[in-house]
Amino acid sequence: MTFSPKDFKGSFPALITPFRSGEVDEAAFRKLVNWQIEQGSNGLVPCGTTGESPTLSHTEHMRVVEMCVEEANGRVPVIAGAGSNSTREAIELTKFAKSVGADAVLSVTGYYNKPSQEGLYRHYAAIADAVDMPIIVYNIPGRAVVEVSVETMGRLSKLANVVGVKDATNNLARPLRERQICGPDFVQLSGEDGTAISYVANGGQGCISVTANCAPAQCAALHRHLMAGDYKAALALQLKLMPLHDAMFCEPSPAPAKYAVSLLGRATDEVRLPMMAATEAARTRVKLAMTALGLIG
Numbered sequence: 001m002t003f004s005p006k007d008f009k010g011s012f013p014a015l016i017t018p019f020r021s022g023e024v025d026e027a028a029f030r031k032l033v034n035w036q037i038e039q040g041s042n043g044l045v046p047c048g049t050t051g052e053s054p055t056l057s058h059t060e061h062m063r064v065v066e067m068c069v070e071e072a073n074g075r076v077p078v079i080a081g082a083g084s085n086s087t088r089e090a091i092e093l094t095k096f097a098k099s100v101g102a103d104a105v106l107s108v109t110g111y112y113n114k115p116s117q118e119g120l121y122r123h124y125a126a127i128a129d130a131v132d133m134p135i136i137v138y139n140i141p142g143r144a145v146v147e148v149s150v151e152t153m154g155r156l157s158k159l160a161n162v163v164g165v166k167d168a169t170n171n172l173a174r175p176l177r178e179r180q181i182c183g184p185d186f187v188q189l190s191g192e193d194g195t196a197i198s199y200v201a202n203g204g205q206g207c208i209s210v211t212a213n214c215a216p217a218q219c220a221a222l223h224r225h226l227m228a229g230d231y232k233a234a235l236a237l238q239l240k241l242m243p244l245h246d247a248m249f250c251e252p253s254p255a256p257a258k259y260a261v262s263l264l265g266r267a268t269d270e271v272r273l274p275m276m277a278a279t280e281a282a283r284t285r286v287k288l289a290m291t292a293l294g295l296i297g
Contacts (some may be wrong), residue, residue: 003043003077003103005134005163008187009205010042010223012079013212014050016254017064018267024060026067028267033071035266036212040220044068045208047081048106049143050254055272061093066100079208083108083138087123094131104134106166106208111144117152128161135161140168140191150174154181166191166208172198179203193219193245197234200226210248211241214260215295244289251282260286263296 013036018028036044046068047053047061056064065080072078082093082105090107097105109115110123128135137156141147147169148156156162157178164187167174172195175188179202189208190199196207200223212219218241225234248256255271259278262269263286269277278286290296 001074005104005185005187007077008043008079008104008136008164008189010227011040011212011216011219012043012045012077012189012206012208013041013216013219014045014048014208014210015068016213016258016261016267017047017051017053017056017060018258018261019270019272020268022270022272024056024064025267026063029064029067030071032261032266033068036216037072037075039216040224041076041212041216042206042220042223043077043079043103044072045079045081045106048138048208049108049140050210050213050257051081052254052272052275053081053083055275058093062096062100065097065102069101077103079104079106079136081106081108085110085113087126090123090127091130094127094133094135098131098133102133104136104163106136106138108138108140109144109146109148111146114146117149120146120148121152121155124156124162125159128159131161133161134163136187136189137162137165138168138191139165142168142170150177150181153178157182157186163187164189167199167204168192170195172202175199175202175204193248194242196222197226197231197238201231210253210257211245213254213257214264214290215241215244215293218293240293244286244293247282247285247289250285251278252276256282256286259283260290263287263290
């Protein structure tokens with residue numbers, strides 16, 4: 001099945017990349033993809049921040065995207081991480097994502113370089129000119145240092161291939177302002193689990209979620225409630241999920257998420273330097289939150 005930007009709604013887990021003895025655990029990743037779909041996730045995002053893309057080689061990165069598309073097999077959309085602070089590199093990763101059948105790419109801003117707003121615009125314009133596929137702008141100033149302004153997002157939305165944003169600014173006025181300047185068809189996905197309800201209420205379509213790595217059914221149910229307009233049920237579920245959302249970021253991500261997935265027996269909690277595995281304090285917090293939700297005994 002071919003998906004279009006109108007299908008980019010609901011709960012999209014920002015998938016971890018499982019490792020075993022220093023290498024990508026392909027078998028665990030394939031099983032994780034299938035489990036996510038079985039649990040009701042509306043789409044998949046491999047090779048984002050949670051997927052430790054900065055520490056994947058190009059060969060590994062491409063392999064993970066390829067496996068995700070293969071296992072999804074047209075059942076849900078795949079938005080492949082394909083960003084870089086090098087425009088040339090981002091173009092090559094985007095070309096690859098298209099070649100293996102990804103439905104869109106998630107393209108991060110120019111971290112470390114600190115480009116101007118004009119530089120950011122030209123970065124995305126160059127990718128859009130080079131590859132004919134949907135691009136989701138990944139606006140995450142907390143990690144990238146630079147932030148795409150609302151005005152620049154408006155300019156970007158006029159480019160045919162730039163179809164939406166993953167908004168990790170934690171600024172709940174942005175979806176309102178961007179809806180005004182980008183129009184009703186521009187896809188707005190929250191990058192913050194804890195504010196997903198408010199973001200959707202202000203015009204968003206869903207969330208690219210860290211928590212969905214270990215609670216996919218619950219995160220998918222939250223967004224089903226939101227899509228049905230049942231904010232009372234969504235709020236009741238979000239209140240239960242909030243301790244787990246907080247636990248996912250009690251230490252640098254994705255260490256807590258990987259530990260959570262390891263508690264489910266679906267992957268190891270191994271991360272790559274400079275990331276560190278979750279400490280005992282973080283593990284205790286994750287366990288308590290997962291136990292309260294009935295995810296583990």
